[in-house]
Amino acid sequence: MREGRGRGQTKVRVGVIFGGRSVEHEVSLRSARAVMEALDPQRYEVVPIGITKKGRWVLGGTPHALPADPSTRRLVPLRDGGGIPAGPLARLTTWVPGGPARAGGRLSGTRRGGPGAIDVVFPVVHGTGGEDGALQGLLELADIPYVGAGVLGSALGMDKAAMKSMFRDAGLPIVDYRVVLRGDLEAGPESVASHLEDALGYPCFVKPANGGSSVGVSKAKDRRSLADGLRLAARYDRKIVVERGIEAREIECSVLGNDDPQASVPGEIVPAHEFYDYEAKYLDSGSRLIIPAALSPAQERLVRDLAVRAFKALDLAGMARVDFFLDRNTEAVFVNELNTIPGFTQISMYAKMWEATGLSFSRLVDRLIELAFERHAEKKTLITTYRPGPNGAGHGR
Numbered sequence: 001m002r003e004g005r006g007r008g009q010t011k012v013r014v015g016v017i018f019g020g021r022s023v024e025h026e027v028s029l030r031s032a033r034a035v036m037e038a039l040d041p042q043r044y045e046v047v048p049i050g051i052t053k054k055g056r057w058v059l060g061g062t063p064h065a066l067p068a069d070p071s072t073r074r075l076v077p078l079r080d081g082g083g084i085p086a087g088p089l090a091r092l093t094t095w096v097p098g099g100p101a102r103a104g105g106r107l108s109g110t111r112r113g114g115p116g117a118i119d120v121v122f123p124v125v126h127g128t129g130g131e132d133g134a135l136q137g138l139l140e141l142a143d144i145p146y147v148g149a150g151v152l153g154s155a156l157g158m159d160k161a162a163m164k165s166m167f168r169d170a171g172l173p174i175v176d177y178r179v180v181l182r183g184d185l186e187a188g189p190e191s192v193a194s195h196l197e198d199a200l201g202y203p204c205f206v207k208p209a210n211g212g213s214s215v216g217v218s219k220a221k222d223r224r225s226l227a228d229g230l231r232l233a234a235r236y237d238r239k240i241v242v243e244r245g246i247e248a249r250e251i252e253c254s255v256l257g258n259d260d261p262q263a264s265v266p267g268e269i270v271p272a273h274e275f276y277d278y279e280a281k282y283l284d285s286g287s288r289l290i291i292p293a294a295l296s297p298a299q300e301r302l303v304r305d306l307a308v309r310a311f312k313a314l315d316l317a318g319m320a321r322v323d324f325f326l327d328r329n330t331e332a333v334f335v336n337e338l339n340t341i342p343g344f345t346q347i348s349m350y351a352k353m354w355e356a357t358g359l360s361f362s363r364l365v366d367r368l369i370e371l372a373f374e375r376h377a378e379k380k381t382l383i384t385t386y387r388p389g390p391n392g393a394g395h396g397r
Contacts, residue, residue, distance in 0.1 A: 020128070172335045255316075256371075265353060
């Protein structure tokens with residue numbers, strides 16, 4: 001941390017990383033804009049760190065995730081030729097933009113640990129490369145505190161097949177599913193489809209195992225739509241998850257914390273389309289968010305309990321949004337999946353559910369940064385060297 005200019009006030013320098021090479025690039029820009037606007041300028045100094053669609057890291061220049069014109073809320077696209085190129089690890093660990101860099105000049109700054117160091121990173125890169133443990137691994141190597149799940153939790157939270165396996169082993173209720181490899185699909189599409197029909201029936205949902213915002217997801221009602229859905233999902237991932245379809249309400253719950261996580265009041269999604277696909281989430285204004293969800297006291301307690309158990313099952317930290325199915329016929333509750341970097345605008349379900357629970361958006365952002373520092377401080381207490389001692393005893397430091 002460093003002293004605020006002219007006030008003698010300590011400010012926290014927050015690196016907000018956004019964009020990325022994924023189909024959720026535009027969603028990330030919206031999330032990053034909301035996070036940066038929520039950070040109190042009296043307490044924080046924001047360092048925008050963009051990753052373009054081609055993977056170019058950009059520091060300084062225009063804060064690309066902020067609106068060019070507040071009246072229109074138009075997003076400024078991240079361009080590969082703009083800003084200042086930054087090698088991900090070297091620049092993040094030793095330099096931050098300052099002075100002339102903000103006006104498009106040369107990069108200036110100070111060595112990490114001095115007044116130019118980034119104190120904490122708030123990653124809002126949704127999807128591949130940002131939510132799957134890759135970015136978290138980079139930050140671990142750089143020894144920088146960061147918001148959200150670690151490498152393992154992020155990887156498990158991104159891979160729906162691995163996630164469901166962990167949920168099942170933890171005794172959480174999940175809908176029946178099967179995993180299909182793209183190689184097996186290419187070798188025997190009819191055999192794969194026949195097996196899925198026998199195991200799951202129709203309707204069923206077909207999803208890329210690694211992905212978000214419902215991109216590449218389809219609902220299959222017969223053999224033809226199943227084959228089309230498998231081919232679509234295989235364009236996005238080598239691993240495909242196919243789930244039994246049930247007539248269900250879509251319930252969500254936000255979780256916040258580290259070792260002692262808390263769950264928000266649940267909310268309900270009423271999609272404008274047949275299911276909550278990308279268009280229903282981001283393009284069609286007909287989808288409705290009901291917060292709090294109309295649940296019985298027992299159902300609410302169950303959802304909140306299962307949300308915390310799912311969070312712990314993946315060894316998560318910071319935040320997650322847990323999605324559920326509530327069977328309309330049996331009233332059974334199933335854990336569907338979990339998102340470790342959920343959409344993070346003020347109108348996103350994660351933030352709105354916490355607002356309904358009594359935690360404002362700005363305070364939510366503050367708390368996530370506090371949790372990042374707490375988790376990093378705990379890691380610093382661990383022994384990282386080992387010296388064999390007499391009689392087999394050893395010690396580290």
